Amino acid sequence: xxxxxxxxxxxxxxxxxxxxxxxxxxxxxxxxxxxxxxxxxxxxxxxxxxxxxxxxxxxxxxxxxxxxxxxxxxxxxxxxxxxxxxxxxxxxxxxxxxxxxxxxxxxxxxxxxxxxxxxxxxxxxxxxxxxxxxxxxxxxxxxxxxxxxxxxxxxxxxxxxxxxxxxxxxxxxxxxxxxxxxxxxxxxxxxxxxxxxxxxxxxxxxxxxxxxxxxxxxxxxxxxxxxxxxxxxxxxxxxxxxxxxxxxxxxxxxxxxxxxxxxxxxxxxxxxxxxxxxxxxxxxxxxxxxxxxxxxxxxxxxxxxxxxxxxxxxxxxxxxxxxxxx
Amino acid sequence: xxxxxxxxxxxxxxxxxxxxxxxxxxxxxxxxxxxxxxxxxxxxxxxxxxxxxxxxxxxxxxxxxxxxxxxxxxxxxxxxxxxxxxxxxxxxxxxxxxxxxxxxxxxxxxxxxxxxxxxxxxxxxxxxxxxxxxxxxxxxxxxxxxxxxxxxxxxxxxxxxxxxxxxxxxxxxxxxxxxxxxxxxxxxxxxxxxxxxxxxxxxxxxxxxxxxxxxxxx
Numbered sequence: 001x002x003x004x005x006x007x008x009x010x011x012x013x014x015x016x017x018x019x020x021x022x023x024x025x026x027x028x029x030x031x032x033x034x035x036x037x038x039x040x041x042x043x044x045x046x047x048x049x050x051x052x053x054x055x056x057x058x059x060x061x062x063x064x065x066x067x068x069x070x071x072x073x074x075x076x077x078x079x080x081x082x083x084x085x086x087x088x089x090x091x092x093x094x095x096x097x098x099x100x101x102x103x104x105x106x107x108x109x110x111x112x113x114x115x116x117x118x119x120x121x122x123x124x125x126x127x128x129x130x131x132x133x134x135x136x137x138x139x140x141x142x143x144x145x146x147x148x149x150x151x152x153x154x155x156x157x158x159x160x161x162x163x164x165x166x167x168x169x170x171x172x173x174x175x176x177x178x179x180x181x182x183x184x185x186x187x188x189x190x191x192x193x194x195x196x197x198x199x200x201x202x203x204x205x206x207x208x209x210x211x212x213x214x215x216x217x218x219x220x221x222x223x224x225x226x227x228x229x230x231x232x233x234x235x236x237x238x239x240x241x242x243x244x245x246x247x248x249x250x251x252x253x254x255x256x257x258x259x260x261x262x263x264x265x266x267x268x269x270x271x272x273x274x275x276x277x278x279x280x281x282x283x284x285x286x287x288x289x290x291x292x293x294x295x296x297x298x299x300x301x302x303x304x305x306x307x308x309x310x311x312x313x314x315x316x317x318x319x320x321x322x323x324x325x326x
Numbered sequence: 327x328x329x330x331x332x333x334x335x336x337x338x339x340x341x342x343x344x345x346x347x348x349x350x351x352x353x354x355x356x357x358x359x360x361x362x363x364x365x366x367x368x369x370x371x372x373x374x375x376x377x378x379x380x381x382x383x384x385x386x387x388x389x390x391x392x393x394x395x396x397x398x399x400x401x402x403x404x405x406x407x408x409x410x411x412x413x414x415x416x417x418x419x420x421x422x423x424x425x426x427x428x429x430x431x432x433x434x435x436x437x438x439x440x441x442x443x444x445x446x447x448x449x450x451x452x453x454x455x456x457x458x459x460x461x462x463x464x465x466x467x468x469x470x471x472x473x474x475x476x477x478x479x480x481x482x483x484x485x486x487x488x489x490x491x492x493x494x495x496x497x498x499x500x501x502x503x504x505x506x507x508x509x510x511x512x513x514x515x516x517x518x519x520x521x522x523x524x525x526x527x528x529x530x531x532x533x534x535x536x537x538x539x540x541x542x543x544x
Contacts (some may be wrong), residue, residue: 093361278432285434288361
């Protein structure tokens with residue numbers, strides 16, 4: 001599925017040296033992980049065969065790099081997997097890593113429906129099969145005022161959506177997370193109206209920056225980071241990047257979204273990163289960066305409009321009052 | 327007045343230092359997790375609130391148990407609450423905001439949870455400054471009136487916690503519940519004492535039953 005000749009992916013000519021070495025390190029890590037039969041790395045073999053899987057077992061090797069990638073210092077894999085907002089597994093930052101380990105990310109099916117000519121329900125493999133995986137190192141800005149830099153592995157959301165032939169009525173795309181109280185203990189508490197829902201305007205969804213991720217740091221997504229399929233929209237606050245997606249629907253009307261429903265005055269439908277529009281509880285002017293190189297004393301940095309992706313996405317909002325449409 | 331450092335007070339003094347020692351150790355060992363600044367902020371804030379509630383619990387516990395020695399701890403617990411609140415505020419200013427420290431003015435003005443949190447700290451400041459024996463003597467009756475502000479500090483502290491939480495209110499509600507009980511007891515006692523003082527003076531119609539025990543023991 002994802003195996004290609006690694007020789008073809010060493011863009012040393014176009015990548016600065018630090019990033020290049022960092023990437024080499026990641027790829028090595030990915031190969032070692034696969035060689036060790038890391039649970040969850042194989043899509044269809046069971047756990048028993050997985051342990052004895054030979055190194056040539058399907059591993060998630062990053063194939064393409066992306067011009068959208070930042071060269072900023074990355075967040076460590078440990079930090080990115082031990083500090084998560086994923087209320088389905090608990091409201092504490094360290095709850096997801098503790099409670100998501102038994103989550104079954106395979107087999108997995110995704111339903112695509114609504115205003116499109118070719119709706120259907122696909123299993124994960126056939127969903128991602130046609131797409132070439134690429135690595136994109138994106139900034140992730142949480143609405144709570146902290147941020148990370150994460151190397152995602154995935155493919156363009158727009159490329160996937162086009163396969164289902166959205167009709168002219170498809171003005172929005174809605175996403176839904178799995179609802180399964182047995183596997184997601186956080187859903188026992190109605191802190192949000194489960195299942196978690198998110199949505200994008202169709203042109204936002206089709207923007208090349210919008211990514212469907214299946215991996216990070218050269219590995220399959222850990223459960224606590226939204227396995228097996230999550231959205232990544234880097235110019236919006238993190239909660240827009242919905243995890244463990246089971247349903248994608250095209251709609252004519254703006255879909256309801258979870259945080260907006262829960263507190264409409266605090267979380268808008270758009271939720272674009274905007275240093276000029278502060279949240280009642282957090283200033284959005286600056287952020288605390290969780291990344292290597294950030295110490296106890298220098299972790300705060302300025303927040304950029306659209307999280308620094310204005311060049312790619314600002315034109316989507318021409319003529320809109322972004323303070324009103326926050 | 328007890329000696330400044332009897333063994334009982336010394337033990338509690340050292341006990342109250344444990345959270346900050348533990349925190350310092352975690353900083354030194356680098357075991358505070360991905361977002362150490364937030365951890366330090368949360369832990370110092372939690373301890374400030376816990377110690378404030380402990381301070382407010384001294385009188386009720388003393389009255390229920392008759393353990394009068396507890397009153398020796400009240401000032402120390404209050405000062406420790408202020409100590410942790412000050413660490414909490416300094417963490418926010420120095421570690422969290424850092425070079426952007428002036429952002430705190432906008433925060434105080436615009437963000438209700440910071441407004442009430444800062445106000446709570448500000449109100450604790452005169453209480454800490456007037457906690458010396460000299461000040462108690464000098465202020466006389468006004469000292470007690472001033473130190474009633476501690477109730478307000480408790481309310482503001484709990485509000486600060488409640489308002490900063492996004493959705494899951496369970497933890498701050500525990501603090502709110504404890505504070506409610508501690509304050510309700512005082513209201514109840516006050517009300518009973520007031521009612522008692524109204525009904526006491528005229529002789530009871532039944533005759534010579536002795537007056538009931540009213541109000542707090544001094």
